[in-house]
Amino acid sequence: MSITAETAYSSSSAANIRAAAVRRFAFTDSLFHILTRLSAALVLVILGGVAVSLVAGAWPALSTFGWSFLVTESWNPVTEKFGALAPIYGTLVTSLIAIVIAVPIGIGIAMFLTELCPRSLRRPIGIAVELLAGIPSIIYGIWGLFVFAPFLQVHLQPFVIKLFHGVPGLSSLFSGPPYGIGLMTSGLILAIMVLPFITSITKDVFDTVPAVLKESAYGIGCTTWEVTRRVVIPYTRVGIMGGVMLGLGRALGETMAVTFVIGNAHRISASLFAPGTTISASIANEFTEADGELYTSSLIALGLILFVITFLILAASRFMLMRIERRAGS
Amino acid sequence: MAAASSRHNRRKARNALMMGLSMVAAAIGLAWLALILGALVWKGTAGLSFAVFTEMTPPPGEAGGLLNAIAGSVVMTAIAIAVGTPVGILAGTYMAEYGRFSKLTVVVRFINDILLSAPSIVVGLFIYEIMVRPLGHFSALAGAFALAILVMPVVVRTTEDMLNLVPNALREAGTAIGAPRWIVIRSVAYRAALSGIVTGVLLAIARISGETAPLLFTALNNQFWSSNVNAPMASLPVTIFQFALSPYEEWQQLAWTGALIITFAVLMLSIVARALTVRREDR
Numbered sequence: 001m002s003i004t005a006e007t008a009y010s011s012s013s014a015a016n017i018r019a020a021a022v023r024r025f026a027f028t029d030s031l032f033h034i035l036t037r038l039s040a041a042l043v044l045v046i047l048g049g050v051a052v053s054l055v056a057g058a059w060p061a062l063s064t065f066g067w068s069f070l071v072t073e074s075w076n077p078v079t080e081k082f083g084a085l086a087p088i089y090g091t092l093v094t095s096l097i098a099i100v101i102a103v104p105i106g107i108g109i110a111m112f113l114t115e116l117c118p119r120s121l122r123r124p125i126g127i128a129v130e131l132l133a134g135i136p137s138i139i140y141g142i143w144g145l146f147v148f149a150p151f152l153q154v155h156l157q158p159f160v161i162k163l164f165h166g167v168p169g170l171s172s173l174f175s176g177p178p179y180g181i182g183l184m185t186s187g188l189i190l191a192i193m194v195l196p197f198i199t200s201i202t203k204d205v206f207d208t209v210p211a212v213l214k215e216s217a218y219g220i221g222c223t224t225w226e227v228t229r230r231v232v233i234p235y236t237r238v239g240i241m242g243g244v245m246l247g248l249g250r251a252l253g254e255t256m257a258v259t260f261v262i263g264n265a266h267r268i269s270a271s272l273f274a275p276g277t278t279i280s281a282s283i284a285n286e287f288t289e290a291d292g293e294l295y296t297s298s299l300i301a302l303g304l305i306l307f308v309i310t311f312l313i314l315a316a317s318r319f320m321l322m323r324i325e326r327r328a329g330s
Numbered sequence: 331m332a333a334a335s336s337r338h339n340r341r342k343a344r345n346a347l348m349m350g351l352s353m354v355a356a357a358i359g360l361a362w363l364a365l366i367l368g369a370l371v372w373k374g375t376a377g378l379s380f381a382v383f384t385e386m387t388p389p390p391g392e393a394g395g396l397l398n399a400i401a402g403s404v405v406m407t408a409i410a411i412a413v414g415t416p417v418g419i420l421a422g423t424y425m426a427e428y429g430r431f432s433k434l435t436v437v438v439r440f441i442n443d444i445l446l447s448a449p450s451i452v453v454g455l456f457i458y459e460i461m462v463r464p465l466g467h468f469s470a471l472a473g474a475f476a477l478a479i480l481v482m483p484v485v486v487r488t489t490e491d492m493l494n495l496v497p498n499a500l501r502e503a504g505t506a507i508g509a510p511r512w513i514v515i516r517s518v519a520y521r522a523a524l525s526g527i528v529t530g531v532l533l534a535i536a537r538i539s540g541e542t543a544p545l546l547f548t549a550l551n552n553q554f555w556s557s558n559v560n561a562p563m564a565s566l567p568v569t570i571f572q573f574a575l576s577p578y579e580e581w582q583q584l585a586w587t588g589a590l591i592i593t594f595a596v597l598m599l600s601i602v603a604r605a606l607t608v609r610r611e612d613r
Contacts, residue, residue: 025510032512036424039417040438043486046479047441050452053459108355116349117356127604129359134600135366136540138567139589142574146582147369192362199359223345246447253449255543256571280451280543287458287547303455307448314444322440 050307058301060293069301075266075282077290082298084305086266090183090276091306094258095251097187097272098194103244105191106198107233113199114206115224126203133196141260144189145181149261152188153180157273172270181261184272189257194247201246201321205239206232208328242320249314253306255280279306367593374590377583382591387553387569390578396588398555399569402470405557406549406565407539409474414481415531421482422489427515430494439490446483453479454544462548470556470563473549477541481534488530492523529603536599540592542567566592 061082062069072083109129113122157178164170209232217227233240263275264285277285279302290296381395388394421442425435457476462468496519504514520527550562551572566588574585 025513029510029512032515033424033428036420036428037434039420040424040429040434042417043421043438043442043445043482046482047445049460050448050456053456054452057455057459105355105358108352109359111348112352112356116352125356125360128363129356131597131600132359132363134536134596136542136567136592136596138540138542138570139366139370139593142570142585142589143366143369145574146373146586147365195359195362223341225345225348226341228348249447253447253451255449255451256567259571260574280449283451283455284543284546288550300455300459303452307452310447310449310452311444314447315440318440318443 054300054304054307058297058304061297061301064294065298069298070305073266073268077292077295080292080294082294084279084298084302086268087277087279087282087302088305089268090186090262091252091278091280091309093183093272093276094186094190094262094278095248097184098190098251099244099248101188101191102195102198102247106195106243106247107202107240109195109199110202110206111228113203115228126200129196129199131196132192133200137193137254137256140189140193140257144185144257145260148189149180149185152185153178157184161273173272176269176271176273178273179263179275181263181275182271182273183262183276185261186258186276186278187272189261190251190254193254193257194251197250198243198247201243202236202240205236205243205324208239208324209235236324238320239324242317242324245313245317245320249310249317252313253280253310255284259284279303370586370590370593373586375587377587378590382584382587386555387564387573387584388580389553390576390581393580394584396566396569396584396591398552399564399566399588400591402549402552402556402563403539403566405559406470406474406477406545406563407535409471409559410477410481410538411531411535413475414478414534415485418482418485418530418534419489419527422486422493423515425486425490426493427511427519438486442483442486445479446487449543450476450480450541451543451546454546454548457544457548467560468548468550468562470549470559470561473545473563473565474559476544476548477538480538480541480544484534484537485527485530488533489523489527492526492530493519495526496522525606529606532599532603532606536596536603539599540567540596542571546571 065072065082069082069084070088071085072081073085074081074083075086076082113126117125157174157180160174161176161178164174213231213235214227217231222230258278259281262277262281264277264281265275266277266282269276283299283303287296287299290299381393382397383395383400384397385393385395386398387396421438425438429435453476456479457472461472461475465472500518500522501514504518505511509517545565545568549565549568551568552562552564554564556563570585570588570592573581573588576582
């Protein structure tokens, strides 16, 4: 009888120990679960926080100037009259130049890497192009200011100005003294900076084209270019658009490289060779020197505009890339 | 017959032209990289000396080094990694392990991808609004937090991707011997995904070590040695920015040398990160 009591006692104590261990495990497990979930939620909180803080910081400027802030060109710290038109114009024009140049080159490189390049060279060349993305933007800035801009000023711009002199339209687009720095130079440097993003995404979506589609096109005698033009590009159009939008988002928000070579002039000129400014360059150049609440607030309002534009562009880009990923997965 | 063959020739010529253009495009991409690195080495090595690593940033017109800027960059990067990495890994863990099919994961992945390419200057403004303005002064800590926000999305992304690659059989084996889920994650999933997660951290370091814009109005700059994280601190990128745009030749030379140091540090990091990924793919 004493023996059975002992076994009963020890088994119930084992059960107790086990129950305690299970409880402890359940507790630590749910603790870890909650911790990871909070961290994931923090990503959303940060984005929300950025939006809220920018709106709050921009409020004095927005309530003073209202909608006219978006369409006024004047930027005068002395009279405290601020308008965002010149930086918005500069941001859009430089990004547009970058995209117009980078897209064909990016698609060209992707085509080269997927169709032409010998297999053994694919990886090294791909890596080299991706290294362009790894170089910090301040390096592009210092290189642009000391090497690239002087080259443009001495060799390219005088030639282009002379070439288009007297041609209606083009002569005002490429006119004025060759400063070296300006909208065009910024656009060219941005083109180099966004090239790796466009290239690597285009290459990735090119790889999603089912081999059987390409083989059947080759089978009826198409050339490589015809296969690319008629099969690969139509099949991957949405993904390429996503890559282009991603590049555009990068170009719109790029700061340091542009700050060095844009010239920081708050005015809108017809000529692409004229100095201008962009949203991010204005903030970088003027923020620490801005005295007075309205000046600081106007710069934060510029930041808010940039945030809204890039958010929309990047969201569209992600949406398109998700669509093509889903198709590749199914 | 002649018409068909001339059409054939035209198609072949067009193909050759387009293929030639695509080769030119690849050459342009490689040439840019060579041009930039070449200029960097050419101009940067001229000022490379022992003093660069042992002396403080000089006043205009005097010789000096970049010691305080390099130290400031290291300090702020270290704090940013220490803050951003754990949060990023935990968030990535939730997405891959607990909430693989939840709505939260989809939303977080979308937002995280946007944060990944969001303009860094906007992050600087955010930290300015929530830290610098309320506290009333610039500080290294504010700079480090701005960088931490840039670290997070990179780590979240790679952690999620790498954990998703871990075979489920491994987790099932852990669960079968009675280990609770978080221990399975810790001792099985993390261990299997380790090299991938390390890659993510290296890429994050590479990304933030050249960041200038978010530091301009958070950490500001400092001409002198500072070990106080609650005060403005120098950093290599901001010093380059300031020195490159100055009219003094010594400062411009230091800016080039600093640029060379950063670029090679960053390129080394991305090459190491790449080497880690290659090894995993081979296995």
